[in-house]
Structure formats: structure tokens, C-alpha cells
Amino acid sequence: AAAEPWPENAALYQQLKDEQILLSDNASSLAVQAFLQMCNLPIRVVCRANAEYMSPSGKVPFIHVGNQVVSELGPIVQFVKAKGHSLSDGLDEVQKAEMKAYMELVNNMLLTAELYLQWCDDVTVEEITHPRYGSPYPWPLNRILSYQKQWEVRRKMKAIGWAGKTLPQVLEDVDQCCQALSQRLGTQPYFFNKQPTELDALVFGHLFTILTTQLITDELSEKVKNYSNLTAFCRRIEQQYFEGHDKDSSATSAARSAKRSLLR
Amino acid sequence: MAAPMELRCWGGDWGLPSLHPESLTVMAYAKFSGAPLIVSAINNSWRAPKEEVPVLISEDTVISQPAKILNFLRKQKYNADYELSAKQGADTLAYIALLEEKLLPALLHTFWVEAENYCSVTKPWFASKAAFPLSLYLPGKKSREALNRILLTRGGPPHYSLTEVEAQIYREAKECLNLLSKRLGTSQFFFGNTPTTLDAFVFGFLAPIYKVCFPRVQLQEHLRQLPNLCRFCDDILTCYFRLTVSGHFPAGQDTADANLQKLTQLVNKESNLIEKMDDNLRKSPQHPPRKLTTLKLAAGGEGSSPLNRLSP
Numbered sequence: 045a046a047a048e049p050w051p052e053n054a055a056l057y058q059q060l061k062d063e064q065i066l067l068s069d070n071a072s073s074l075a076v077q078a079f080l081q082m083c084n085l086p087i088r089v090v091c092r093a094n095a096e097y098m099s100p101s102g103k104v105p106f107i108h109v110g111n112q113v114v115s116e117l118g119p120i121v122q123f124v125k126a127k128g129h130s131l132s133d134g135l136d137e138v139q140k141a142e143m144k145a146y147m148e149l150v151n152n153m154l155l156t157a158e159l160y161l162q163w164c165d166d167v168t169v170e171e172i173t174h175p176r177y178g179s180p181y182p183w184p185l186n187r188i189l190s191y192q193k194q195w196e197v198r199r200k201m202k203a204i205g206w207a208g209k210t211l212p213q214v215l216e217d218v219d220q221c222c223q224a225l226s227q228r229l230g231t232q233p234y235f236f237n238k239q240p241t242e243l244d245a246l247v248f249g250h251l252f253t254i255l256t257t258q259l260i261t262d263e264l265s266e267k268v269k270n271y272s273n274l275t276a277f278c279r280r281i282e283q284q285y286f287e288g289h290d291k292d293s294s295a296t297s298a299a300r301s302a303k304r305s306l307l308r
Numbered sequence: 309m310a311a312p313m314e315l316r317c318w319g320g321d322w323g324l325p326s327l328h329p330e331s332l333t334v335m336a337y338a339k340f341s342g343a344p345l346i347v348s349a350i351n352n353s354w355r356a357p358k359e360e361v362p363v364l365i366s367e368d369t370v371i372s373q374p375a376k377i378l379n380f381l382r383k384q385k386y387n388a389d390y391e392l393s394a395k396q397g398a399d400t401l402a403y404i405a406l407l408e409e410k411l412l413p414a415l416l417h418t419f420w421v422e423a424e425n426y427c428s429v430t431k432p433w434f435a436s437k438a439a440f441p442l443s444l445y446l447p448g449k450k451s452r453e454a455l456n457r458i459l460l461t462r463g464g465p466p467h468y469s470l471t472e473v474e475a476q477i478y479r480e481a482k483e484c485l486n487l488l489s490k491r492l493g494t495s496q497f498f499f500g501n502t503p504t505t506l507d508a509f510v511f512g513f514l515a516p517i518y519k520v521c522f523p524r525v526q527l528q529e530h531l532r533q534l535p536n537l538c539r540f541c542d543d544i545l546t547c548y549f550r551l552t553v554s555g556h557f558p559a560g561q562d563t564a565d566a567n568l569q570k571l572t573q574l575v576n577k578e579s580n581l582i583e584k585m586d587d588n589l590r591k592s593p594q595h596p597p598r599k600l601t602t603l604k605l606a607a608g609g610e611g612s613s614p615l616n617r618l619s620p
């Protein structure tokens with residue numbers, strides 16, 4: 045039974061869409077937006093330069109619902125479930141275990157690869173990440189903030205053993221992950237056949253962002269394009285959940301602006 | 309047949325071939341796929357910290373991480389995943405990611421960060437395997453690396469203190485164990501009746517939690533409440549690891565148990581022998597008069613006639 049009703053003014057905060065937001069944050073934000081659309085819960089997207097600092101866990105996106113603030117997809121799914129909406133209730137125990145495992149696969153491989161590409165690949169860092177990350181702030185604050193973030197991310201990469209990897213190895217991992225997702229999806233419309241779940245939202249968020257973001261080279265998106273059922277999956281979800289809604293919260297307009305503005 | 313390959317890894321104790329999860333994973337995979345592996349445990353050697361254990365040395369190639377070692381073994385035609393479908397292969401990757409994200413932090417914490425465990429069990433054990441003065445430095449380094457990894461991957465806000473992080477990682481680890489238990493169900497291995505890569509990884513992570521005797525054991529207690537996972541570990545240990553006779557791994561409690569068994573059998577044999585001797589003594593011809601007397605008294609007419617016939 046639903047607890048309190050979902051308020052009208054629920055808001056999702058992320059960084060500035062056109063100038064500031066990076067690949068990994070855009071992916072996470074899109075995943076949450078897709079999830080909420082799938083649950084039929086209206087939300088408006090608010091872009092703020094300091095979204096990362098406003099968030100309770102330091103990560104974007106976060107949602108502001110009523111008088112509660114929740115960040116990141118995992119806690120948001122639980123929060124929404126407590127309000128009485130859930131996409132994975134129809135799954136049995138083994139399927140739920142599988143769903144959680146695949147979500148960890150996406151976080152472990154895809155998200156880490158995106159972070160690596162953004163912050164550890166020197167060319168991308170110089171040309172895309174540094175200019176974008178600190179863009180709302182004046183010099184020298186923009187350089188200080190982005191160097192600080194880079195140092196943090198590189199420390200984390202070193203702790204989990206990714207610092208020694210080269211870019212081809214990381215792309216190989218992305219390929220392996222996409223292959224696993226493609227094999228799991230097969231010819232079904234969603235990962236658990238007829239109904240979308242949070243896994244579909246997460247995968248959509250990451251893959252769609254990778255496909256539509258222009259980076260230095262197209263190697264990353266080429267890896268995803270190799271699997272036609274994954275691109276069809278993204279197109280299907282985009283058409284079903286994002287087109288025909290408000291332009292503000294639609295992924296298509298975000299993608300179009302991302303395409304234009306990430307051209308460096 | 310390829311020349312035998314050598315695996316250098318941490319040794320074992322408490323009935324396990326190795327205490328190190330990654331070494332255990334590689335050993336289990338080698339057993340499942342039938343790869344001939346010579347296991348040499350690191351013992352009193354200066355080489356320990358320079359290599360990233362486990363290390364596979366095959367002719368001229370040296371390979372270090374578990375995923376790469378397993379790939380190499382597969383290329384050498386030692387493939388335990390031969391019968392898996394594409395979807396099952398994808399599931400394997402997903403579950404391995406689940407183990408690394410949810411279970412590994414708690415495992416590292418139990419071994420290297422929890423003060424009582426570290427000081428009384430882990431540090432002495434690893435220090436005893438490395439030469440002096442490396443033994444003073446190595447456990448501390450591994451402990452710092454483990455804490456670093458936990459804090460960097462799990463320790464951001466809203467967890468501001470180590471106790472909150474600990475509570476979170478143990479909660480996630482217990483949930484992960486529950487998920488594994490549900491996935492395993494009642495079958496012998498994760499994909500039917502033959503063990504695969506996923507079984508090797510799960511065994512590598514679970515067996516140290518299950519077997520090593522720590523003072524602070526909340527994860528072990530939780531694991532013991534999931535009987536199918538315990539049975540899974542025990543099955544692999546008995547079927548795939550007790551059959552090696554050449555002593556590739558240091559004797560743990562196994563030989564002690566075996567000796568005790570032999571002793572018990574010997575004692576039993578002795579006591580059987582003594583009982584037999586007792587019986588023989590009782591049945592021996594030292595007491596014939598008593599027996600004949602009883603016969604006479606019991607059956608007077610019948611007993612007396614043969615005696616009468618015998619006496620001249």
C-alpha cells in the first residue's frame with residue numbers, strides 16, 4: 045500500500061547539462077530519470093552548478109521529495125519502494141539475486157571505465173574534463189576543483205587496481221561487460237522479459253550516455269554499437285519513456301545538447 | 309601435454325589449501341579444469357612482496373592476476389566453462405562483480421582491519437611465512453592497503469566514521485551471502501553438476517570466512533546459518549582438495565585428525581585383542597572338572613552312562 049503520495053514538486057538535481065556535467069554523472073542521472081519514468085512518478089530536472097556539494101553523499105544525482113533528500117540510484121530505489129512503488133516485486137528470489145548481480149556488474153565495470161576514461165586518460169582530461177568540470181567557476185577555482193577531483197578519483201583507481209590498466213585494456217573490459225549484457229538480454233524487450241526493472245533503467249542510463257556523448261575518439265561508443273540488441277534496447281526505452289514528455293526532462297534534448305556541446 | 313606450471317601463492321591452514329582468496333580461486337579452478345599445477349607456497353622468502361600473489365609461472369611466461377591466470381589456463385585448453393551457455397557465462401561475470409563489490413570489503417575487514425583478528429591471527433600467520441625483517445613490514449603494509457581500499461570505495465559521506473562504514477559493509481556482505489545462498493538453492497554447484505569459474509570464485513571468497521578461526525566472527529556465524537553454502541565449501545574441499553597425496557600444501561589439522569584416527573583404530577584393535585584373549589582364557593581347558601560336575605548334577609542319568617562306559 046502506498047504510504048504518502050508522491051508530491052508534485054519533486055525535483056532531481058544534477059550539474060549543468062550543457063557545460064558542466066560529465067559522462068559518468070550524466071549516465072547516473074539518466075538512469076535515475078529513467079527509473080522514475082518507469083515508475084510513473086513525475087519529476088523535474090533542476091540543474092545547479094554545485095549539485096555535487098548539495099548532495100548528502102557527494103554524488104549526483106539526488107532527488108528532493110517532500111522534505112527528504114536521497115542520492116544515488118540504490119537508495120532512491122529503496123526510498124521509492126518505501127513509498128509503495130516498485131518495479132521488481134514480480135521477480136522471484138533467484139531473479140532478484142540476478143538483478144542485483146547485474147547492477148553490480150554495470151557499476152563495477154561500466155561506471156569505473158567511464159571514470160577511468162574521464163579522469164585517468166590524459167588526453168580526455170586535458171581537452172574535455174578539466175574545461176567542463178570547473179566551467180561555472182572563475183579562475184583559479186576551476187582548475188583547483190578539477191585537480192582535486194582528479195586526485196581523488198586516481199587514488200580510488202589505484203586502490204582497486206585499475207591504475208595499472210591501459211586504455212585498450214579498459215576498453216576490452218567495457219566490451220566484455222557489453223557482451224555479457226547483450227547475451228543476458230538476448231531477444232527479450234527488457235532484461236526480465238515483459239516488465240522493465242531498475243536494471244533496465246541503469247543499463248539504459250549508461251549505454252545511452254555512452255552512445256550519444258562525443259568524446260575524443262569514438263572507441264567507447266563503437267564498443268557498444270557492436271551489439272545491435274543493446275542499441276535497439278536503448279532506442280526502445282527512449283521512445284517509450286522519454287519522447288512525448290516535457291522537453292525539460294527528456295533524454296533526447298539532453299542528448300542533443302550533449303552532442304552539440306561536447307564537440308571540442 | 310604442456311609442461312607442468314608452477315603457482316606461487318600463500319599457503320594454507322585450518323584445513324584450507326590457502327588462506328588468500330585469490331590464490332584459492334586459482335587453485336580451485338585448476339582442480340576443476342584438470343590443469344596440472346605445481347603449487348609452491350611462499351615460505352620464508354624475500355620474494356613475497358615484489359610479486360602480486362598469486363603468480364603463475366609457465367615456461368617463460370609470468371602471469372599475475374586471477375582473471376588473467378584463468379584466461380591463460382583457458383587458452384591452454386583447460387576450460388571449466390566448456391558446457392556453459394552464453395547467458396550462463398554472462399551470469400558468471402555478473403556474480404563475480406557482486407562478490408567483489410559486496411563481499412570483498414567485509415572479507416578484507418575481517419582479515420586485515422578488525423583489530424583483534426589482525427593481531428591474534430592474521431599478522432602472526434603472514435609474518436611467519438615471510439623472512440625476517442620482511443615479516444615486520446609485510447602484514448602492516450597489507451593491512452594499510454586493505455583499510456585504504458575499504459575507505460576509498462565505501463567510506464564517503466554519509467558515513468563519517470569507521471564504525472558506520474563497518475556496519476554498512478557487513479550489512480552488504482550478509483545480504484550478498486543471502487543472495488548467493490538463494491541462487492545456489494539445492495544444486496551441487498552453481499550451474500548444475502559440474503563446477504565452473506563461478507564456483508571457483510565463490511569458493512575462493514567463502515572458504516576463508518568459513519574455515520579460519522577468528523576471535524571476531526560475525527560473518528562466519530552468518531555463513532553458518534546458510535547450510536547450502538557450507539555444504540558447497542565442504543564438498544569442494546573433500547572432492548577436489550583431499551585427494552592430493554604429495555603434500556602440495558602444508559599439513560594443517562588434516563594430518564592431526566588422521567593421526568588421531570589411526571591411534572583410535574589401534575586402540576580399538578588392542579581392546580578387541582584383549583577381549584578375545586579374555587574369551588579364550590575362559591574357554592580354555594583349565595576348568596573341565598567344573599563343567600563335568602555341572603553336567604552330572606544337571607542331567608544325572610544321561611551324563612553318568614557314558615562315564616560309566618568310559619571307566620573300566
